[in-house]
Amino acid sequence: MDRCALAYQYHKEGWNCAQSVAGACADLAGRTPEEVMPLLGGFGGGIGGSHEEVCGAVSGGVLILSLCFPHAQGEDQAAKRNIYRLAKEFRQRFYEVFGHSRCGDLLRARPGVTEKNPAAQRLGVTAHCDNMIVTAVEQLERLVQEERETAAQ
Numbered sequence: 001m002d003r004c005a006l007a008y009q010y011h012k013e014g015w016n017c018a019q020s021v022a023g024a025c026a027d028l029a030g031r032t033p034e035e036v037m038p039l040l041g042g043f044g045g046g047i048g049g050s051h052e053e054v055c056g057a058v059s060g061g062v063l064i065l066s067l068c069f070p071h072a073q074g075e076d077q078a079a080k081r082n083i084y085r086l087a088k089e090f091r092q093r094f095y096e097v098f099g100h101s102r103c104g105d106l107l108r109a110r111p112g113v114t115e116k117n118p119a120a121q122r123l124g125v126t127a128h129c130d131n132m133i134v135t136a137v138e139q140l141e142r143l144v145q146e147e148r149e150t151a152a153q
Contacts, residue, residue, distance in 0.1 A: 021060030
């Protein structure tokens, strides 16, 4: 399955950035798109379309990370530290590609497709948000795989 292409398709169908990323990656967390996409309805456009907060593509990725590596019991501080670490790492990887992680900053900067986001190149993505979505999925897949490989050792 090409999750990057799926996320790109979801966005073309009208789903917001957060929903597109989470829907395409739901299987990583053993969920379906129908389960996760409604949870992110208000997270597109930098939270409610304000363009002031974190990019929706990042928000969608953090939801999937939270489902893959849950902090499910309040007293489990190790799980809490772990998901915080992963969320921070994911945001940092996104930032390293684009130089920003806030929606409004990204819209002002209009970063394009480069060698740092090969999935967007491969899919011929040109629209701004599609670039964010495809790259977020690419980074998310890599991080989840790395974390699972480390845990298996």
